[in-house]
């Protein structure tokens with residue numbers, strides 16, 4: 225109960241001061257998609273019911289404590305003892321039952337609305353695979369594979385184009401949670417879970433793996449880019465281009481970098497579509513340079529960071545499952561030059 229009060233206080237305080245959780249990009253009180261709106265509505269209902277009960281009970285308790293406190297004028301004799309009252313016992317049994325039934329029905333409605341919603345024909349399908357410690361995104365009908373940065377179209381309530389996610393895991397349990405879009409859904413090996421999101425305004429929605437999955441769980445961030453239909457279509461078009469085209473105008477270093485890359489162990493773990501690199505243990509790098517971040521969110525995608533990452537990934541993400549390949553400075557330079565051409 226004290227959690228509920230604390231939450232309400234924090235919420236109103238931050239609203240008043242315009243700071244703190246209200247401005248946080250992962251604010252659960254600032255829903256931006258239908259499932260998040262339903263959950264927000266339900267939590268406000270539960271909060272108001274439980275808060276009312278708390279205030280009533282605590283208020284009565286304080287009243288009794290103060291009103292009937294011991295006074296010097298009190299006589300030594302015990303006051304009259306009253307036993308049993310059918311009316312009072314009935315009311316404190318029946319009213320809570322009604323409240324619980326009401327909360328149960330409202331919760332059931334939200335669960336049905338978010339989990340059993342019929343899929344509109346305009347829906348986009350994306351397969352999400354959790355890995356230690358990054359996200360794989362596959363768009364099976366569009367032939368696109370990418371990592372860590374999920375792009376989805378915004379959805380107009382008049383003509384909905386929600387994104388339906390099928391979630392699974394390549395290793396251990398993870399959990400997909402972008403608080404402004406929807407509730408958490410776990411990614412569990414050998415099991416397919418589903419959820420959907422329909423952000424209505426373009427923007428970047430952030431989240432975080434919400435199930436402890438190993439050393440770098442904390443740096444397994446979620447980035448959802450909600451785009452206008454036109455922007456989304458052009459992103460898809462760009463992701464569908466074969467990678468080989470990118471090198472055409474590349475520098476000599478980039479061309480040499482491609483050769484070094486294709487002759488090193490990188491290809492066992494990474495895919496670059498249209499080349500001999502077909503590994504699936506690490507993120508698909510076909511359009512690496514089109515991403516804002518690397519390492520699942522925490523590192524900006526700049527040539528310096530990329531080089532540092534390839535030289536020693538654990539320096540940026542201790543416990544990462546990509547080993548340091550101990551490349552010399554020259555190979556690091558040319559591989560970085562090559563990867564930065566992969567738009």
Ligand SMILES: [Cu+2]
Nearest residue numbers: 398433437444
């Ligand atoms: Cu995880």
